[in-house]
Amino acid sequence: MRWVTFDCFGTLVDWRHGIATSAELVAPGHGGRLLDAYGPHERAVQQESPRLRYREVLAEALRRACAEEGVALRPDDAGVLAATLPYWPVFPDVGAELARLREAGWRIALLTNCDRDLIAGTRRRLPVPFDAVVTSEDAGAYKPDLAPFTVFRDSFDPERWVHVAQSYVHDMVPAHRLGLRRVWINRQGERPADPSVPQDVLPDLRGLVTLL
Structure with a gap:
């Protein structure tokens, strides 16, 4: 075969579009910055916890990107990437x-x-x-x-x-x-x-x- x-x-x-627009929903005006910061954090979380569910990887990487960029993120907004990913x-x-x-x-x-x-x-x-x-x-x-x-x-x-x-x-x-x-x-x-x-x-x- x-x-x-x-x-x-x-x-x-188009994950770049997905992450930027989703981050914009919870941090208006910061979607582009958070997209640029996000990638290295996702790789780090995956390496640290290879059996962590991907929805949890998405949330933790977004938290770290927001912390790096000094962008406030409400605790219940960290799941926005998993919520929007199917779209x-x-x-x-x-x-x-x-x-x-x-x-x-x-x-x-x-x-x-x-x-x-x-x-x-x-x-x-x-x-x-x-x-x-x-x-x-x-x-x-x-x-x-x-x-x-x-x-x-x-x-x-x-x-x-x-x-x-x-x-x-x-x-x-x-x-x-x-x-x-x-x-x-x-x-x-x-x-x-x-x-x-x-x-x-x-x-x-x-x-x-x-x-x-």
């Missing part, structure tokens, strides 16, 4: 390219740093059905740990496997360690620390089927 696995948030779903927008290039993949005979799966219940809400907005989902809750660890990848491998034993993702750290690096074929969806125009880690680079999903 030929499989393409995707990261979800950042690759298929974060899907990138406009996603639907057509995923449909082409399925038409070309590829099976598609999500390897996501998320809880089962939260990703279930997001899947309602994804325009194409997925054949499999592995969450951090299933794996007991968050990417860049290899556990989500090995859970998928051991569950589905893919004959051909390509991993496609936006995050260099969370996805390209562990996929490189495992020797997977990998495509970096570099939506932010970043420069990789090691150019050999991503094998192929696209600015979005358009052209992925042709590349594969």
Whole structure:
């Protein structure tokens, strides 16, 4: 079987828009600042507590981002990211390219740093059905740990496997360690620390089927 696995948030779903606009709801005027501060705190919380539910990771990372930026956050507002996550927008290039993949005979799966219940809400907005989902809750660890990848491998034993993702750290690096074929969806125009880690680079999903 030929499989393409995707990261979800950042690759298929616009998490930057989701975090910024959600933070704006509870801290008006500070959404952009909190978005910029948020990422490192999320990674730190995941590393400190790999079995923590993702909704709790979201809340703690937002608390830390607010503390860093000196932005007041009411205790009951820390859950805003988990509450809004199922409504974060899907990138406009996603639907057509995923449909082409399925038409070309590829099976598609999500390897996501998320809880089962939260990703279930997001899947309602994804325009194409997925054949499999592995969450951090299933794996007991968050990417860049290899556990989500090995859970998928051991569950589905893919004959051909390509991993496609936006995050260099969370996805390209562990996929490189495992020797997977990998495509970096570099939506932010970043420069990789090691150019050999991503094998192929696209600015979005358009052209992925042709590349594969």
